[in-house]
Amino acid sequence: MKSDVPENPETGLQLPVHVAVIMDGNGRWAKKRMLNRVKGHEKGADAVRMIVRASREIGIRYLTLFAFSTENWQRPKAEIKALMTLLKRFLTSEKQEMIDNNIRINIIGQMERLPSDVAAQLKETMAETAANDAMQLNLALSYGGRAEIAMACAAIARKVKDGAVDIASITPELVAQHLYTADIPDPELLIRTSGEYRISNFLLWQAAYTELFITPTLWPDFTREEFVAILSEYNKRERRFGRADD
Numbered sequence: 001m002k003s004d005v006p007e008n009p010e011t012g013l014q015l016p017v018h019v020a021v022i023m024d025g026n027g028r029w030a031k032k033r034m035l036n037r038v039k040g041h042e043k044g045a046d047a048v049r050m051i052v053r054a055s056r057e058i059g060i061r062y063l064t065l066f067a068f069s070t071e072n073w074q075r076p077k078a079e080i081k082a083l084m085t086l087l088k089r090f091l092t093s094e095k096q097e098m099i100d101n102n103i104r105i106n107i108i109g110q111m112e113r114l115p116s117d118v119a120a121q122l123k124e125t126m127a128e129t130a131a132n133d134a135m136q137l138n139l140a141l142s143y144g145g146r147a148e149i150a151m152a153c154a155a156i157a158r159k160v161k162d163g164a165v166d167i168a169s170i171t172p173e174l175v176a177q178h179l180y181t182a183d184i185p186d187p188e189l190l191i192r193t194s195g196e197y198r199i200s201n202f203l204l205w206q207a208a209y210t211e212l213f214i215t216p217t218l219w220p221d222f223t224r225e226e227f228v229a230i231l232s233e234y235n236k237r238e239r240r241f242g243r244a245d246d
C-alpha cells in the first residue's frame with residue numbers, strides 16, 4: 001500500500017486508526033466566489049472523494065465524515081434538498097470504487113429522518129460493501145452527539161425496565177456499546193476545516209480524548225497535502241489521557 005506520510009526513523013510512523021472530520025466551510029467557499037451555497041457543497045464532494053482515497057492509501061482504518069447534523073435540518077429546504085441529492089449521487093458514483101478498494105460504508109445518525117430514496121440507496125450501498133474490511137467509511141448523517149447519547153440512555157433504560165440490565169452495571173463501557181459507534185474505536189484525531197473552534201455536536205462522547213486539529217482552510221480547498229501534514233503533526237502530539245508525564 002502506498003504511503004506518503006513521513007516516516008519517523010526512531011519509532012516508525014504512528015498512524016491514527018480512526019480519523020474524524022468536520023467538513024465545514026462549503027458555504028463560505030461559494031460566497032467568496034459569489035456563487036450559490038450549493039456550488040460549495042458540490043465542490044466539497046470532490047474533497048470527500050479525495051480524503052476517502054487518501055485515507056485508504058495511507059492505511060487509516062476508520063474515517064468518519066460529518067456530512068449533515070441534526071441541527072442542519074433547520075437550513076432552507078432547497079439547500080437540504082440539494083445536499084440529499086448530492087449524497088445520493090455520491091453513493092451511486094462511488095459505489096464501484098468502494099467495492100474495488102475494499103471499503104465498507106456505514107451510517108451513523110438518524111437514518112429514519114432521511115428521505116426514503118436516500119435511505120434506500122444508503123441501505124443498498126451498506127449491504128453491498130458489508131463484507132469489505134480494508135477501511136470503514138462512516139458517514140454521519142442527521143447525526144448529533146446529544147441525540148445519540150439520549151438514544152443510548154433510552155435503550156439502556158428499556159433494558160433496566162425489562163430486567164436485562166442492572167443499574168449498577170451501567171458503566172461508560174456499557175453506554176459506549178449503545179452508541180452508533182459501538183464497534184468502532186474512538187477517533188484519535190479530529191480535523192475541523194474553516195477555522196471554527198467548536199465541536200458542533202459531533203462525537204461528543206467519543207471525542208473525550210481525541211486530538212483536535214483546526215485548520216482555516218475551507219473544506220472544498222482541503223488537499224491531500226494538508227491532510228498528510230496534519231497526520232505528521234499528529235505524530236508529534238503527546239497523548240497523556242490524564243496521566244502524569246514520565
Ligand code: IPE
Pocket residue numbers: 023024025026027028029067068069072083194
Ligand atoms: C459544511 O459547510 C457542510 C454542511 C454543514 C452540510 P457549511 O454549509 O456549513 O459552510 P459554511 O460554514 O456556511 O461556510
Ligand code: IPE
Pocket residue numbers: 022023024025066067068069071072196198200
Ligand atoms: C457542522 O457544521 C456540521 C457539518 C459539518 C455537517 P455547521 O456549519 O453545521 O456548524 P456550525 O453551525 O458552524 O456550528
Ligand code: MG
Pocket residue numbers: 024025026
Ligand atoms: Mg458551517
